[in-house]
Amino acid sequence: MPELPEVETTRRGIAPHLLGATIAALEIRQPRLRWPVPTQLPETLPGQVIRAVRRRGKYLLLGTDAGTLILHLGMSGSLRLTPPDSPWRKHDHFALRLTTGLGLRYHDPRRFGCLLWTETAPEQHPLLAALGPEPLEPAFTGGYLHAHARGRRMAVKSFLMDSRIVVGIGNIYANEALFRAGIAPNRPAGRISLRRYEHLAQAVRTVLAASINQGGTTLRDFVDAAGNPGYFRQTLQVYGRAGEPCPVCGTGIRVQRLGQRATYWCPQCQR
Incomplete structure (x- = not known):
């Protein structure tokens, strides 16, 4: 199961390609993950600029002016950057396409991960509100x-x-x-x-x-x-x-x- 180092490794890998990029589309192949992918997202995201790529615990947070995408890799998930027209693989469940043509595709054989959306501060979301301190930050002693x-x-x-x-x-x-x-x-x-x-x-x-x-x-x-x-x-x-x-x-x-x-x-x- 991806833990903090794997999620941080993913964040560092995708951040240079996502920060400041404009979302062209969200394509969903399988909406039934750990929780259903919000149905409004394919209409909400196009045109949004990704302002932040953060991690909180094992969650990835992609911030835009309209709200924040909350992603979790579950037990077997991974995110990979894909070129335009890259073929879909079995267990690829959604792809975030940028206006540059680059895609961010989620692969998860067990479907225990998630893609959620919040228009409020992500730290207030029920999945994040009760989390303890980060182990690599000064509060952890x-x-x-x-x-x-x-x-x-x-x-x-x-x-x-x-x-x-x-x-x-x-x-x-x-x-x-x-x-x-x-x-x-x-x-x-x-x-x-x-x-x-x-x-x-x-x-x-x-x-x-x-x-x-x-x-x-x-x-x-x-x-x-x-x-x-x-x-x-x-x-x-x-x-x-x-x-x-x-x-x-x-x-x-x-x-x-x-x-x-x-x-x-x-x-x-x-x-």
């Missing part, structure tokens, strides 16, 4: 995590993946950050010291930044706007490595289901 974890019995991995606490940290990066911080994923969130949360916040920032620099992680479906896979998979230290030796101590990496997600950790290095 060890002190912030420690304060919000106080009294919580839930596993720290589930706590870290709660978008109301902090946005964008999906399963892959929660596993990797907890390993780097030396924290067992099943440890109760409220029983972790401030010092250890400071290490965890830094580990989250390090892992996310490294993945962005390598174009994200491709396990199955993800490609960037140019059709390239992400290469962070080659540097994963625990995720997907059950039974392999820990890169630090050599102990076999363990895996279990935690919060219905595969959880990988080293029983020697993580306490």
Whole structure:
């Protein structure tokens, strides 16, 4: 599933081509995504200039004078830039065409993504209003995590993946950050010291930044706007490595289901 680094990689890939461009048309092949594509969009968007290409958590926000498009890649979605008359592929569901002839096409075999529209501030939209801080911005600190974890019995991995606490940290990066911080994923969130949360916040920032620099992680479906896979998979230290030796101590990496997600950790290095 595309997580923050994959969405940020997509944003960086499309922004230079979209900023300041005028929308010529929105062509919809499949309106039934996670939520139905608003029926008025093909009439609303033509002639609008794209003023901003932003990311909030795992959502992409394309701002115009009339409103903002809210896009989510779902579990298997990707956006790619296409030349004029590029053939449609199976599972291509909509295309935003620019007056330059370039297209932005959404591909999603599982159809769990979305294309929505808001005429108010996107931060007030129900999908975004309750989101926590961005993990790469100053508000995300060890002190912030420690304060919000106080009294919580839930596993720290589930706590870290709660978008109301902090946005964008999906399963892959929660596993990797907890390993780097030396924290067992099943440890109760409220029983972790401030010092250890400071290490965890830094580990989250390090892992996310490294993945962005390598174009994200491709396990199955993800490609960037140019059709390239992400290469962070080659540097994963625990995720997907059950039974392999820990890169630090050599102990076999363990895996279990935690919060219905595969959880990988080293029983020697993580306490």
